[in-house]
Amino acid sequence: MVETAPVTDELDRYMIEQFKQFHRHPELCDQEKWTTAKITAELHKMAISILDFPIQSGLVAQIGPGDGPTIALRADIDALPLQEETDLPYKSEISGAAHACGHDFHIAALLGAAKLLKERESQLSGNVRLIFEPGEERHVGAREMIHAGILKDVLAISGIHNMPTIPVGTVGMKIGKLMASNDNFDVTITGVGSHAAMPQTGRDPIVAVANTIMTLQTIVSRNISPSDRLVLTVGAISGGHVNNVIPESAGFKGTIRTFSEADRKLAKRRFYEIVNATASAYGQTATITWDQGPAPVDNSEAITNLIANQASQFMKVTDAIPSNADDDFAEYEQLIPGCYAFMGSKGQANLHHPDFIANPEGLKYAAKFHEQAALALLAHFNQKDKVE
Template sequence: MVATTLVSDELDQYMVQQFKQFHRHPELCDKEEWTTAKIADELHKMAVPILDFPIHSGLVAQIGPGSGPTIALRADIDALPLQEETDLSYKSAIPGAAHACGHDFHIAALLGAAKLLKDQEAHLTGNIRFIFEPGEERHVGAREMIHAGILKDVVAISGIHNMPTIPVGTVGMKIGKLVASNDNFDVTITGVGSHAAMPQTGRDPIVAVANTIMTLQTIVSRNISPSDRLVLTVGAIHGGHTNNVIPESAGFKGTIRTFSDADRKLAKQRFYEIVNATAVAFGQTATITWDQGPAPVNNSKTITNLIANQARQFMNVVDAIPSNADDDFAEYEQLVPGCYAFMGSKGQANLHHPDFIANPEGLKYAAKFHEQAALALLTHFNQQDKEK
């Protein structure tokens, strides 16, 4: 049954106001200074203590008695390097940066949850740690924060991502793997430049790049089982400057996403084999830069069931459709059990589009979800401690 009142009108208005402010001031990976200061200011107003960790941007705060289990709630805070193309009154004021993935929504919802839980602090049977993570879009934030020690004493973690394909008031949840791993590649093929009318005097890297890109697609079609999921996308090609010159070098970059450790390993192996062998076949050399991102998000059965049962009391819970997107929330789940859910934010465009808009009507559901997840997990782990 869905409750009619989720949060007070005052809290709802507060979250919408915060959401709009963060939307106006997007900041890119490792440059979230204003965002971090703004979050800190709001937490200070709530009298929520900020913990001292050696992190450059982002922050971690905590409430609770100091004893008992510690539950973490996480929101990412960075924006994307693209130009917003909306007519919102609160559209991005920063050229070339936009919250086109809805991290502004995530910040506002977690601040709302902090308010809800701070009001209940005297009755908490454990601690709740609020993680405002920088650098998620370049999958460096979680690793930096883990290295700083922010998971110390944490027994479970919960997080959300707004999902514009899901209606407001609905949350998508799934046990096991929900979003894919992410490996990024950047390849440069070096040949010999020449006059475009005399290709026999050179070694054309553009032709080699074209052949390499086409052959790489056989990894999906001929090396991976049709029943598995793997995406290999080349998102950028570079090479040459004019129509009548064959350049010295050309290249391309892209990403590989999958849900299987074995497929991930095989795809990387075949990628290197194909790129290097094709370069040799064309009398050229290849340089590969490989960026290994996070593993798939892999939700704990116990944690996900606990939170889903709680969420059903106030919103619709549906089976989440796995996504080939990635999220470095997976880094936390490799160390502690967790649940990552898709929060409905029905909008006009999908994530990472210049005209993406996260619907602020979903904030009250997101904040309530955070609150109830934390309370349910505290109850669960306290009960576990009693039974030991």
């Protein structure tokens, strides 16, 4: 059993104040300059070393003696391009940006864990690398950080995502695939414009788009096993400007989520076949832009069991329900074993809603979860080295 460090009222107040400050100042992907500077200043106050990596925003810090095993804790720091719709006294002060996914919660919790770990740095049996990752919402942050070399010498990684469907004081955990892969598409179908009253003189791309969208749903209903999970959603349609003109082009964009690599490949192949064949059938052409996002979050059995056992000593651990949302934490797990968990932040709205707010009462549990995950992982790898 690893000795647990208490989360004092003072630390809880510190994290809540940090949470409110980050909530007021949300920054979008690759624009996290104020956020990075603020985190850096807080870590400097704690006398925690900032590591030098070639990254534009975000940062990496480390606590520990320098020798021994190294493990990592990760928090994402970017916001969403949404207008916040709450009456909170600390609501977003940045027009068109909001922490509607709770990354403000993630930053504050990792800063709290940093305080806990720094206080016992002389007792650490290895190093804890703190990753404050930019650009998660556009699934570019982890790739940029990995390319910069931040995982050098790291043996395992742990992270959390606040979950408003789970009560405060509870954490949802799952071995294996927890979150889906993410592929995004943007399609333009080009025909021939004409007068709306004379459709025979053109090639109507709106009709082609409508039929394409409907046919794409057969990928789920007729190509994927009913026992598998795959979602294909068209989230935006564009085309035309007035009621009496058939436009030259029209388009749509959306996303595909799945938990199976085989289904992921099949869905992409069928998508291209259907889009191109339908456009051709209407005498038109299709242009497809495909954005391949992260693979599914896939938790290590050994690491997840280790952290779950530790977490059960101070909070309730339940089986997590897999989510069709994605997270580029998966990029780290493709290289090293990891555990991603859903931290209870029960609130009034779900993630990505304009009125979403992570419940700051959950910060005390999130900080302790980070701290205890780090201690348990260091103990595990030190023991493993002794056995080997």
